[in-house]
Amino acid sequence: MAHQRRKWVGLLLATLIVVTCFCPPFSGWLRLPDSIETVVGSSVVVQAGGPSRLVPDARSAIEVRSGTAGTWQVNGTQTGPARMRLEVFGIPVRQMRVDVLPDWKVIPGGQSIGVRLRSKGIMIVGYNLIHTGNREISPGEQANIKVGDRIVEIDGHPVSTVEEAAQRIRQAGEANRDLDVTLIRQRQSFHVKVHPVYDNDQRTYRIGLYIRDSAAGVGTLTFYDPVNHVYGALGHVITDVDTGQPIEVGEGQVLNSSITSIDKGQNGQPGEKRGQMVDEHHVLGDVKENSSFGIFGHMVHPPDHGLYNQPIPVAPADQVHPGPAKILTVIEGQKVEAFNIEVVSVMKQRYPAIKSMVLKVTDPGLLAKTGGIVQGMSGSPILQDGRLIGAVTHVFINDPTQGYGVFAEWMMREATGNEAQDTVSAA
Numbered sequence: 001m002a003h004q005r006r007k008w009v010g011l012l013l014a015t016l017i018v019v020t021c022f023c024p025p026f027s028g029w030l031r032l033p034d035s036i037e038t039v040v041g042s043s044v045v046v047q048a049g050g051p052s053r054l055v056p057d058a059r060s061a062i063e064v065r066s067g068t069a070g071t072w073q074v075n076g077t078q079t080g081p082a083r084m085r086l087e088v089f090g091i092p093v094r095q096m097r098v099d100v101l102p103d104w105k106v107i108p109g110g111q112s113i114g115v116r117l118r119s120k121g122i123m124i125v126g127y128n129l130i131h132t133g134n135r136e137i138s139p140g141e142q143a144n145i146k147v148g149d150r151i152v153e154i155d156g157h158p159v160s161t162v163e164e165a166a167q168r169i170r171q172a173g174e175a176n177r178d179l180d181v182t183l184i185r186q187r188q189s190f191h192v193k194v195h196p197v198y199d200n201d202q203r204t205y206r207i208g209l210y211i212r213d214s215a216a217g218v219g220t221l222t223f224y225d226p227v228n229h230v231y232g233a234l235g236h237v238i239t240d241v242d243t244g245q246p247i248e249v250g251e252g253q254v255l256n257s258s259i260t261s262i263d264k265g266q267n268g269q270p271g272e273k274r275g276q277m278v279d280e281h282h283v284l285g286d287v288k289e290n291s292s293f294g295i296f297g298h299m300v301h302p303p304d305h306g307l308y309n310q311p312i313p314v315a316p317a318d319q320v321h322p323g324p325a326k327i328l329t330v331i332e333g334q335k336v337e338a339f340n341i342e343v344v345s346v347m348k349q350r351y352p353a354i355k356s357m358v359l360k361v362t363d364p365g366l367l368a369k370t371g372g373i374v375q376g377m378s379g380s381p382i383l384q385d386g387r388l389i390g391a392v393t394h395v396f397i398n399d400p401t402q403g404y405g406v407f408a409e410w411m412m413r414e415a416t417g418n419e420a421q422d423t424v425s426a427a
Helices: 002-022 024-031 162-174 364-370 408-415
Strands: 035-039 043-047 052-056 062-066 071-076 080-088 091-101 105-108 112-127 150-154 179-185 188-194 197-199 204-206 209-225 230-233 249-263 272-286 289-291 294-298 323-330 336-346 357-361 381-384 387-396 399-407
Touching: 035 043, 035 071, 052 062, 052 071, 062 080, 071 091, 112 272, 150 162, 162 179, 162 204, 162 209, 209 249, 209 272, 209 387, 209 408, 230 408, 249 289, 249 294, 294 408, 323 387, 336 364, 336 381, 357 387, 387 408, 399 408
Parallel strands: 035 091
Antiparallel strands: 043 071, 052 080, 062 071, 080 091, 105 209, 112 150, 112 209, 112 249, 150 179, 179 188, 197 204, 209 230, 230 294, 249 272, 272 294, 289 294, 323 336, 323 381, 336 357, 357 399, 381 387, 387 399
């Protein structure tokens, strides 16, 4: 009899638990996100429901006010992280993180820009066999110098150009002595000894390495901050064409550029914008950083041929949603145009990563001229609900009408000094 009673009590408790889990208030609490974002001076509404309340931690960067029908208004009072807890009948049930972002306002770009970079040190991009009479050798390869390494010093002297390196190599060769070469490999510094040999074909001393000190190309400006005079562009890292390694910036310049032609994208074959730099003596700004999220620096002379001349808000990452949007980009000359796209899906990213959303080009005019997303379109700003939500970054190889975008928040964090980590090669 007692066994039968325990059985019925157990079934009753199990039924009660299942019913409770599926009742609207409890299921609503389970669906609450682990973290939310808001902007300082603004608020976000949280639907808690039932006999519950949200309580911020002491000395928090937020204020919480009760609303109607089980809603709570979370106000950002100062920038920074905060925490609040969900209480039911005064009992803590779960914790939530709130990130209060600065009230970023930027001018969206879309202009075609030229970028010139000089690397921090000399990049090793290949080996070269030197003819020395009856044999062919590469002293650099024999010294365990690898493709992708960077030479930063020779004999204790910093080197930043190919000409400086060639001069140091020639001097050591004429003195018949070893070079003390300081290298950077995967952020680690080390020294090697290399003995230059005389190249009978070139009639000079060499160490058997192909080296490069600069790179140049055309991309798209994403935004310009008129208050802090900083900008973000490209939405992806610039890599060396031979090694695929990210270029460590020594110095760089941003210039005006003009689109001269477009190779239309097809399935299996991405298209490309072709452009050239314009008025190369008129420098728009510098390049301070080349990261997974684009290039960043200060801009003294922002390009004046955009569609916007007043700042618009930057959307927090968790407020970007599927639906209609627009991109700003140039497909002819220097004329910035707005084109319709669809944000197909949005990734929930707790930490910065470069593939934040999937995009689909829906604008008939853009599809007719480019086939969709093409190389050189990276950095084109994405606008939704009157806010900057991101930038175009990659194209799908097998479907040029679709591609990826990165959240504008991640680019703003990078531009303003916050960390953001991730790496992939760009389209």
